[in-house]
Every structure is written in C-alpha cells, then in structure tokens.
Amino acid sequence: MDVEALRTFVTVVETGQFQAAADELGISQQAVSKRIAALERHTGVTLLIRTPRGSRPSVDGQVFLPHAKRVLAAIGQAEQAVRPGSRPLRVDVLNRRIAPAQAVYRFYRSRPGTALDAVTLGRENAAQAAQAVLEGTVDASFRALPAGRVPAGISAERLLDAPLELLVGPGHPLADAPWVRPAHLADHRIWVPGIRPGTEWAAFYQALSEAFGLSIDALGPHFGDEALMDALADSTSLATLVGGGDRYLWPRTHDLRRIPLHDPTPVYPHMLLFRSGDRHPVLTALRDHLRTAGARTPQDMWAPDWLDR
Amino acid sequence: MDVEALRTFVTVVETGQFQAAADELGISQQAVSKRIAALERHTGVTLLIRTPRGSRPSVDGQVFLPHAKRVLAAIGQAEQAVRPGSRPLRVDVLNRRIAPAQAVYRFYRSRPGTALDAVTLGRENAAQAAQAVLEGTVDASFRALPAGRVPAGISAERLLDAPLELLVGPGHPLADAPWVRPAHLADHRIWVPGIRPGTEWAAFYQALSEAFGLSIDALGPHFGDEALMDALADSTSLATLVGGGDRYLWPRTHDLRRIPLHDPTPVYPHMLLFRSGDRHPVLTALRDHLRTAGARTPQDMWAPDWLDR
DNA sequence: ACCGGACACAACCCATGGTGGTGTACCTAG
C-alpha cells in the first residue's frame, strides 16, 4: 500500500480527473493512471469509474476515500509530532503508571485535540531530567527536586501531591484496617523494590523512613509488577507502598487491599519542571488545570522537608 | 514517508533489536537499518537509540511510535473496508443531506466502532438500487419502492417516515403560520427543483399533488441548495418542501422558515432494502435501532398509497 | 586481550515507478 498512491487517489477524487490531479501533484497523467491502477490491483476492487469526461469514485471508492484521507492525516500528524519547532507539547511523566501520567491523561481527555504528548525519559535522575528540559528534548517534566537544586533557567511548580497508600495481601494483619498511621508501620516490613540509588524516589523513601522510623527495604531488583503482586498476595507480612493516584494498577485479580495512610498523610510531591518563561499555551493550560483539579492536598499532609532546601 | 519504514520502526521497537525485526519482517538486518535510516532522514530526528545490545526508542521515537501505529492501523482499516467478504456493512443512504443519512449517522454515533459505511449510489432509481443490493455492491439501501415492485430476493422494511415541511422566505404569506394543511397549499406555488423523472421522488410528489390538488413544479434543473435558498429568501410567493429530518440543511443565514404540515402530515416513507435472509449483525442492529428510535410516525400521517401496490 | 553481538557502510543488482509517445473510446460541433 503506497502512500503516494493514496494521495493520488484522493487528489483524483477531489479534482475529478486524472490530468488535473497530475498537474496538482506535479507528475504526468500516465503516472497517475499507473498509481491508481496499482492501488486498484492491490485492493482488488475498482476505485474510480472512468468516463469520457473525468472520473468519479465507485461505491468502493466512496468507502475507501475517507479511509485514505485518514491515513494521510495520520501521516501528517506523525510528521508534525516530531517536527522541531512547532510540535506538540511534550511532557515527561516519569512513568506511565503513576499519578502524573494519569493527571496528564485526564487533562488530555478533557480537551480533545490538544497537541500534547506524554513520554518517559527513562531512568535518569531529576537533574538529568532538568537538563533535558533545558535542552528542549521535552518541554516539561514531573520530578521531585529540592528547591535549592533547581538549575538556572528552570522553573519548578509543585502541582500534584499523590497520597501514599499501603498495598497488602488478604492475609496481612492490616488487610482490613480502614486506614493506618505511618508511624504504625515501624513494626512492619515494607518492601518497595526497584528503587535505584540516587533517584528522587530513593531520597523520598529515605526521608519517609527517617521521619517515621520505618525500615523500608528498597533494595533488590524489580521483577515486574506481576511478581510483586504475586509475592504480596501470598505473604502475611509483606507490604508495599504505592501512589494513591495509580488506580488502574493493581487489579483485583490478586485480592490486594489498598490501605490509606493518615495522621499524617504522606504525599509524594510531584513538581513540574519547565523552562522559565515558557509561554506555550498548552503548558499554561496544563498548569492551570493541575493547579485547580490536581491538588487535593489533605490537611494532615506530610512531605519531605528537603523540598525547600 | 514509506509505510514499510513505519512498519519496520514499530517492529524494531517491539522486538528491541534490528535483527529480530528483520527476521519478523523477512528481510535482512541491513535492510532494516536502511529503512530506519531513511525514516530518520525523512523526519529529521533520531528515532532509535542504538546500544551494543539492542535499540530502544528515543524521546522522539516514543512520540512517533503511537502515530506510526495509528497510520498502520488506518491502512489496515482502509484495506479491510473494501475487502470483499468480511467488510463493514455498506448502506446506501440515497443522499447525504436527508433523513436516512442522519438516522444512520446517529446509529453509528450511538455505537462507536461499528463497522458501517454510508455511501450514495448516485442518481439511479429504486429498481437499480435494488439491483445493487442483489449484486452485493451495497448491503442495504434506503429507497421508496411499491410493495409490488420489490424484486425477488429482496426484503423491504419501512423503517423511517420523514414528515414533510414547507420551507419559505420571511416575506411569504405563510412565513409565520404555526402549521399548514397540505390542501391549503393548492393556492400556492410549490417549487421542488432537481427531481428527475422516473425516480421515486418524482412518483412521491406526483402522488402528493394528486392527493391534495397541488401544483408542484418539480421540473427544471437544480442549481444547488444555495441558489434555491437565495430564491426562496427573496420571493414572497415561492415555497418548497423539505424533509423534516434534515435539520442541518437550510442554515439560519437566509432567515428561512420551516412550517410543519399537519392534518394530515405527509411523510416520505423511507424503506430499507436488503437481501432477504441477510443476517449481518450490524444490519440487524440497524433495523432494530430504526424500528424503535426512527419511527415517530404521526397519527394523521399520509403516505402514497402505491406503497402497497 | 579476545570474542561475540549489534548495527552501519559499500558494492552491486533488479524491481519499481517515472517519462514521452501513442492508441482507443466517447462526446460535441459543424
């Protein structure tokens, strides 16, 4: 299926004749004829009805036409999406399964057609993400960065506080608790696999441990969410912490329980990093949206104090 | 922009390396390399990050990937749409501006993703449309056909009664009437241009004229809706008849008035022709939908009596 | 230091898609 053939077909339908389409496309009439013939050979149906004074789409051609246009439009959008300069706003959401990704997605859903792309920069730390924002690889990035470490030229706005929740299997002693105090978890084993040293996550869990005297086992490789859920479901002592926003993770299949944390409520403070003075309208709209819709910050909120450092 | 290059890019991302993609696509690793290089040259950005043990998408590649998939999906749908055999249900709606087209569109909107295409067969008469249904060019066709003239192998179901309305300019004597009796129109000049002799429309207006003693001028060429609306807006005596369903036609720009007809209410009886015994699920669903949602038949309805002949 | 895996480069080759020239069908004008 040749794209140029599709474009030619659409042009012929629009102009009504092969010669006019040829002029428009800057090729010869014979080339148009060949392209259409190839397209008809490929699809196996007659797309155009040739008459002594032009051509019009057949029934199959009528059906095919909107599909052809959709393909061409999709190709145009694909090219647009990576064109340096006037391209859609590109937001690094850190990880597709956590609150920022879903907040961005909700924002996108609430405004159909918004030129917005969500990407994950990978496993770099916050400083590298800030560098990527400065370089223009992405336009904004959800990260947690101490105020003192925000590089020059970057603005950081705290826009999304994701309350932490405990995730346990059905046999865990806290499985039926309505909520839990963070300090109460000092007696339990918390396992948060896959945290890499030097990342903002490591710093966050470090601060959380120190604040409430917890022992969080953040070492060891992460074998995937499935393995983690399997382990939780089978264990009567293992627990992990997840962001309260990531609803669609942890499906029901394992009968896992989410226990909210309160008194105080630890939140992971997602900050949006962007180039200072960036006036991209979608960025402005996203920030406005999150400022109003995103922040359900509880009264008894706790966040690491290194945020202000 | 080469489609095969897009397919190759998607395959490389999915498999994680060039060689695996090459195996999957049945080409050499070098060909994959060339295709990706051409795609990157064309887009002007690096799409894949090559590492000593595979490749992963760059940020641009992440953004590009869903667009590439969308293009491929659109191409698949385009091919599917005209593939003989398992193709979407194809309904001839006679004309895109009248009630059947909108009823089909509402049906389509109410079930996203339904495999359904609306086409216009052209200016053939009902008998030719029935022939097209028999031959399988389309699966169903909205036409008005006397019961006695339905060919063997075709079923006809009356599913949509479109009440007629009078359309007049602001200076017409009936411009402010809440409603009008058909018989009352005997004193007025009715102009319905573009009706071709031998079509079901001609037969309908013929029957309407005879039933109520009207003089309907259905001759003369149709210079387009704009010309008709201009003429109506300027005239104090000209009136035309339109289907009550075609809401989006006749925009406000001309200050035209739609006057319902009652006592009795003439309706244009749209019938759906389809191959007898056709069990296509979308066809069944469409018929069910129209049977319940489509028929707001008024009590004082009038329709041509040749329907039963 | 060596080996192996992953991708790029080079040379070559053929299929594809372009062009100009020409043929056929049909409508229209005289």
Add this chain to the structure above:
DNA sequence: CTAGGTACACCACCATGGGTTGTGTCCGGT
C-alpha cells in the same frame, strides 16, 4: 456523418531506490 477534442490506458525505455551479500566498527563481557 465526420472531424476534433478530451480523457484515460498501453508501451518502451530509463533512472532511482530498496534489497542483498560481504565487511567494518563499536562495545560489553569473559
């Protein structure tokens, strides 16, 4: 009825491009 014009298809020819094989470079692991 014929002549001319228009619209598309067929043909021969040619250049480009995408494919293949062979080889090179880079890197990580042993």
